[in-house]
Amino acid sequence: MKLITLIFILEILFIPATFAQDWSQFMRDSSHTGNAEDESLQLPLGLVSQIKLDDAVLTSPVIVSGNIYVVDQMGTAYCINAKTFKITWKKSPDKDKAMGSNTSSPCVFKERIYYGTTAGNLQILNTKDGSLIKTVKIGSPIISAITHANGAIYFQAMDSKLRCFDLNGNEKWQWDHYKSYKEPAETTKKNARGRGHPGSYDLPHYGGGEVSVAGKRIITSMGWDIFCLEETSKEPKLIWCRRAPQGRDGAAPMSSSISGDWVYTAGMGADGRLQQMRFSLIDGVRSKKGVKCVPYPWVTPAVRGTAVTTRSLSYLKDGIGLYDCETKKYLGGWKHKTMATPIASSHTLAKEHILLTTLNGEFIAAGIGTKSKEKPFRFLTPNGKGISSSPIISNGQVLFGCDDGYLYILGPNGKQTPVKDHKLTISNRKSAGTSTTKKYGWTSALANPGNTCFIDDSTVEPKLKLRWAVRGFGHFKTPCIATKEGDLISITLQRTVTCREQESGRIRWRRRLPIGTPQLTNSSGLLVANNLLYVPCPAKNGGKFFCLDMKDGSEVWSVAIGSKGIWNRASPVIAEGVVTFSHIPLGRIPRVEGWDAKTGKQLWQVKFNVNSDAPGGSTDGKVFYYSSGREKWGWKPKGDMKRGEVMSIDAKSGKVLMSSVDLFGTGNTFIRGNNLYLQEHAKGLHCINAKTFKPIWKGGSTHVKHFSLGSDFIVTRGYGGRAINFKILDGKATGGAQLGGATHSCGPVSLTPKYSFAITVGGLIVREIGTGKLLWQSPGFAPRGCVNPSISNGRVFWPSAASGVIFCWEPIEKK
Structure with missing residues (x-):
């Protein structure tokens, strides 16, 4: 076991590092750590630029070789000059087939930008002029980021297939998990009592989880399963799979990051349940030194060494902190005494700060380590719209998109005054609201004023x-x-x-x-x-x-x-x-x-x-x-009150x-x-x-x-x-x-x-x-x-x- 661990750590040590000013993919590296320990913040920050795009931005931007790349919710990609902040080009390769709410953050490598769309396509564009190199029709929505590692790109679509493509857009291999994996009978029997309700453990489920890569090992999750594959010269090899790791009523794994020989996984469960889990990258065994608190829904944990971003157990008054699993100590972070902090984005770790964006339309930088006592820096975007774009940091500047359709850049020398857009059109309908049959609504939880859950339309037919x-x-x-x-x-x-x-x-x-x-x-x-x-x-x-x-x-x-x-x-x-x-x-x-x-x-x-x-x-x-x-x-019974x-x-x-x-x-x-x-x-x-x-x-x-x-x-x-x-x-x-x-x-x-x-x-x-x-x-x-x-x-x-x-x-x- 010690030899395997040593070999694996050596593999990770030789992962190529990006330049300090580059942030080439979601959460910065293929392991999705969000760790930018080489980037320092000089507070307070000011607005450097407020760049108007065509639609809301839910993805995380990237910056490579002096250019910023970002994708809006309708799958339009933009290239922005990082010095002039002018849009160099923009392209909408899905055209009239585009679907909304794109959350597949792009990655850039060797003058190509890769991203997925909810229309079910993998798009590959030339970073110089935005020209389309290739559209790969996957046929299933892609809601997770594209990850680059090992001279290839990895992603998962809603069809629960993990795919690996070469940089030219040719499929190298495909892992069809529910056809490839059958849980050993002895494992199923051993865990039967801990599972039971609600069932479906061995059935195929929709996918869409994030993919993280460290060395040759690939971590992703779908349905009840989190699993690890290893790249080989031909087909990937399954190293381990953990099905329903928390048993009945537990959280299902959603998104993971990798640090050292540990996997940090955020999960969601029944009735508001959230859970952060820590697995061995070597064999998938749950750590006894786990994460004390919980994540936000669909947030990838940022991690540095054995310290991971987490939040308090309650939805009432929460804090976001950096928690060291080995020492069981908090290293600082953000806390509000009277209100909840609504978050739908992953966090970033600068050298001495946690960076986060909120659905209240706010960017927050909170101190960690030696800066943990420092008053947090807060920047409120001018249009009052939410943010679910994960922030990035490059050369001391912070970048993130917003629901108001703007890309914001903050920096220590920012002097611009935030401008409120009084002519925002984001909330206008972009489509005519077509129907596959006749037009009708479902205007309350149970369809109509009578609560019948019935619609008089026989044309909605399977399949x-x-x-x-x-x-x-x-x-x-x-x-x-x-x-x-x-x-x-x-x-x-x-x-x-x-x-x-x-x-x-x-x-x-x-x-x-x-x-x-x-x-x-x-x-x-x-x-x-x-x-x-x-x-x-x-x-x-x-x-x-x-x-x-x-x-x-x-x-x-x-x-x-x-x-x-x-x-x-x-x-x-x-x-x-x-x-x-x-x-x-x-x-x-x-x-x-x-x-x-x-x-x-x-x-x-x-x-x-x-x-x-x-x-x-x-x-x-x-x-x-x-x-x-x-x-x-x-x-x-209570007084004269009735039972009903x-x-x-x-x-x-x-x-x-x-x-x-x-x-x-x-x-x-x-x-x-x-x-x-x-x-x-x-x-x-x-x-x-x-x-x-x-x-x-x-x-x-x-x-x-x-x-x-x-x-x-x-x-x-x-x-x-x-x-x-x-x-x-x-x-x-x-x-x-x-x-x-x-x-x-x-x-x-x-x-x-x-x-x-x-x-x-x-x-x-x-x-x-x-x-x-x-x-x-x-x-x-x-x-x-x-x-x-x-x-x-x-x-x-x-x-x-x-x-x-x-x-x-x-x-x-x-x-």
């Missing part, structure tokens, strides 16, 4: 193809919503709201809510109506309800609200110009509040005499139907029309026509008359929470992948047709008249309604399934609960 996939930089506990005009809106558990174009995935705008507060710990469903977006941000110690302008995400109005359970996912409900939401103010009972949808003026509120969670609601356009309740086994209650409330006046404490639901209400559906978890599904509250039938199944209402059937789903079909006339099973899958999910299926679209951790499953026949299944989404897909304008959209990726599928065109 499907992945149109685009992008990083959402967070966990998702609520579905995307969509407009018929072509927008797709999502919110992470960490409260980043993003508006994209359905056709391309291009970001129009995004913002973190609320700003200037500790990080809140849950989210709720979104609602879009009349060009306004309603965003509840519930919190135990005081949350906010926001109304945003769909044009640019600016705030129209906001009001204070209380808390709501993380599992509820209920959207606000709107009718007769009144928008409503249920919540629990601190120390009080649940209530429904109604506000003027345009101004936010409170019009009325209705209190529920229950000690349970805030109710979920629906509407028929005139009346709101809200229900709240708790199971007997989880309920504790359902109400119908006049939308305009807030008058309670009907109320019942005998029949109620423990989740959202569902309405179609005159029938109101209420699920009491342990008792089953009640169908009652919406006007009189008289029972019509009781059926369905017990211990389920999620429902979808088809044309003449109801599909129920609990905590698991299965989905059962019942008749809407009497609630009786239709014969046991399975409309879900075998692995984990905790959200409803989405329906069309012919097909069910069911998310599981093992993939999106499409079945025929009448028979339950499996028609198509996608790769999986380790480590969690969770929320339902959304269907809009002939496409299917879904935010991965724990891998932070947003997917768009569409039907394969029939020949």
Whole structure:
């Protein structure tokens, strides 16, 4: 073992170093350390240049031989003279086939620039004039950086294939992981007890992880697996693979860096879980001297020696520090006493500073080592837009892109005044919002005001193809919503709201809510109506309800609200110009509040005499139907409060029309026509008359929470992948047709008249309604399934609960 370690360390020592002024690829070197120990910062920094580009920049720039290269979110590459800061050339090789939200940072080597695109292409351009040398059609979105090492380039696409190309764009080899690797039976048996739920460990999953290289060893991850390959004269050789290294409910590996003979890996898991792991590069064994804290979603850890950038365990008030795994000491960093620091970019290590960018539009340089007591330097970009471009440093100057479409350069001699652009067009739609069928939206978490999870469009047919996939930089506990005009809106558990174009995935705008507060710990469903977006941000110690302008995400109005359970996912409900939401103010009972949808003026509120969670609601356009309740086994009597209650409330006046404490639901209400559906978890599904509250039938199944209402059937789903079909006339099973899958999910299926679209951790499953026949299944989404897909304008959209990726599928065109 000692001999192997010595040989490996010698290999690493002879990796060619770049010049101090060059930063030729993501995180500076092929090991993705982000370590620029030879670069010093002289604070304070000033603005050297603010260079306008055509679109938002989500990638990290590079600088080689006096030229800056950067790629914007639509795959347009730019060359900028590092002395004059003039754009030398720009090229858009994907042309009208371009997709948005590109996060594949470029690398430059021997007068060529290499980068991938969400359109599924590897682009190779001449650095002198931007002329196209070659487009390699991969056929699957590339969302990770291109890595250069060993006279070749490496990358992974969403199809879970690790590829190695020579510098001319010819494929040297391809590692198809799920065809090439089968976990030894004894290993599977040994780890069976530690795995179990949620399943899908041995199934193919989507890829997209970063690729890091040290010497001849290559580290990447996909699905539940992190593995190490070794370059040979012919095909790569598998050295080790660790499947689900944290077991059930643990984090799946996402992105890694390599320092010495250790691999530092950031991962994401269920319900907001994050984890940093440390593996031996030699054999993949987990280190007993691991990383104490956690990463941010989709952030590659910056590392120097045995010290790695990390953050505090809580989303509340976090700090970003440099932690030495061997000495178990913090070496300094950034900390805010009162608020969270929203981050979606990897960090950089200068000689005595950590460099980071934030979704608040800020660059921060915080001292480490001898400068750890130094006051951090902060620079706020002028347009108030977020930053997910990882900063780089070259000759004491810092460079990063921004959502406002500018490239910023800061330096010790910077004298420019930041200029606010009053004519920003980034938030304007670039595409017309085309549909593969007819135009329609999915305007709330469960599709519509009735919460049916049903779209009347039979033309969304399997087989499907992945149109685009992008990083959402967070966990998702609520579905995307969509407009018929072509927008797709999502919110992470960490409260980043993003508006994209359905056709391309291009970001129009995004913002973190609320700003200037500790990080809140849950989210709720979104609602879009009349060009306004309603965003509840519930919190135990005081949350906010926001109304945003769909044009640019600016705030129209906001009001204070209380808390709501993380599992509820209920959207606000709107009718007769009144928008409503249920919540629990601190120390009080649940209530429904109604506000003027345009101004936010409170019009009325209705209190529920229950000690349970805030109710979920629906509407028929005139009346709101809200229900709240708790199971007997989880309920504790308190005064005269009831275990549950359902109400119908006049939308305009807030008058309670009907109320019942005998029949109620423990989740959202569902309405179609005159029938109101209420699920009491342990008792089953009640169908009652919406006007009189008289029972019509009781059926369905017990211990389920999620429902979808088809044309003449109801599909129920609990905590698991299965989905059962019942008749809407009497609630009786239709014969046991399975409309879900075998692995984990905790959200409803989405329906069309012919097909069910069911998310599981093992993939999106499409079945025929009448028979339950499996028609198509996608790769999986380790480590969690969770929320339902959304269907809009002939496409299917879904935010991965724990891998932070947003997917768009569409039907394969029939020949």
